[in-house]
Amino acid sequence: MKRARQPDPSPDTIAADLMLALGQFVRRLRSEANPHELNLSQMGALARLERQGPATTADLARMEAMKPQSMKVILAGLEEDGLVERRPHPSDGRQILFVLTASGAEERRRRSVAKREWMMAALATFQPEELRALEAAIPLISRLGNLPSDDSA
Amino acid sequence: MKRARQPDPSPDTIAADLMLALGQFVRRLRSEANPHELNLSQMGALARLERQGPATTADLARMEAMKPQSMKVILAGLEEDGLVERRPHPSDGRQILFVLTASGAEERRRRSVAKREWMMAALATFQPEELRALEAAIPLISRLGNLPSDDSA
DNA sequence: TATTGTTATACTCTATAACTATA
DNA sequence: TATAGTTATAGAGTATAACAATA
Numbered sequence: 001m002k003r004a005r006q007p008d009p010s011p012d013t014i015a016a017d018l019m020l021a022l023g024q025f026v027r028r029l030r031s032e033a034n035p036h037e038l039n040l041s042q043m044g045a046l047a048r049l050e051r052q053g054p055a056t057t058a059d060l061a062r063m064e065a066m067k068p069q070s071m072k073v074i075l076a077g078l079e080e081d082g083l084v085e086r087r088p089h090p091s092d093g094r095q096i097l098f099v100l101t102a103s104g105a106e107e108r109r110r111r112s113v114a115k116r117e118w119m120m121a122a123l124a125t126f127q128p129e130e131l132r133a134l135e136a137a138i139p140l141i142s143r144l145g146n147l148p149s150d151d152s153a
Numbered sequence: 154m155k156r157a158r159q160p161d162p163s164p165d166t167i168a169a170d171l172m173l174a175l176g177q178f179v180r181r182l183r184s185e186a187n188p189h190e191l192n193l194s195q196m197g198a199l200a201r202l203e204r205q206g207p208a209t210t211a212d213l214a215r216m217e218a219m220k221p222q223s224m225k226v227i228l229a230g231l232e233e234d235g236l237v238e239r240r241p242h243p244s245d246g247r248q249i250l251f252v253l254t255a256s257g258a259e260e261r262r263r264r265s266v267a268k269r270e271w272m273m274a275a276l277a278t279f280q281p282e283e284l285r286a287l288e289a290a291i292p293l294i295s296r297l298g299n300l301p302s303d304d305s306a
Numbered sequence: 307t308a309t310t311g312t313t314a315t316a317c318t319c320t321a322t323a324a325c326t327a328t329a
Numbered sequence: 330t331a332t333a334g335t336t337a338t339a340g341a342g343t344a345t346a347a348c349a350a351t352a
Contacts, residue, residue, distance in 0.1 A: 221333075
């Protein structure tokens, strides 16, 4: 653990470098997908449903930083493949709750193997120390993606 | 393939969590762009030209993990805005070298302020220790994005 | 009237296929 | 023949706008 020698990182540099690194990484990741793989948005929606239980289109759209109309398309695809199902909302007739089906939980893993295997092959070239550093950054990146935007509404 | 329980972080978990975190982060980042902002691909191409000097469409496509036809579209947009220029290749009449123009170096920063400012605002909520952890992960993510794929084709 | 969801449409980014020119 | 670039077209992913139903 080396921690004392370096100057404090400049947020500006971090911002610029992180954007570049992530842009390329995501492009590479997307290019590793087989025809039947889930895309990152579908994986995100399924992960939310698995971790947090039933949610509406609007809920999921907010959590995944996209418009409800866009999330509807994502959910429609997942529904057609039987990975999610609709449930009526108990008290509000407008809302529709989506839940993960039994096969959805399984398919979430099965239909992301190509991406995961590419990534694991890449991670296999990392030193344990580097893996730890990468792991430590995940919750931080997660936080960046989940921060509220300036919807001062 | 051995899967012994180890104190080291599991690559499988890292792979899955990193995909989710990055997917959401990139979507969020993209949503912060003003109409005139550069997108992540344009920023990537400009950064390559600035750091590594003149390069061909095919070079840049390879480095940024996209097809030459797609990179051509990126470069055509940048060229139209005067951020890059063409230079004939000294010895190979087929190749065309692209170089960053003087305004290209400046615009690269100016036309990514919205994304950078959103990110810097987000990073302002981080502890110095967290910033260091995030910074440490950037070269690792970069390496993931730059690893050669198994193009056996 | 405000909110949830839907439909229709369009835009952005990247891919595939076919073609031209140079090597 | 092989390689660099171009043109044309298509697909995935997400956005905006207009609308219906419920609150």
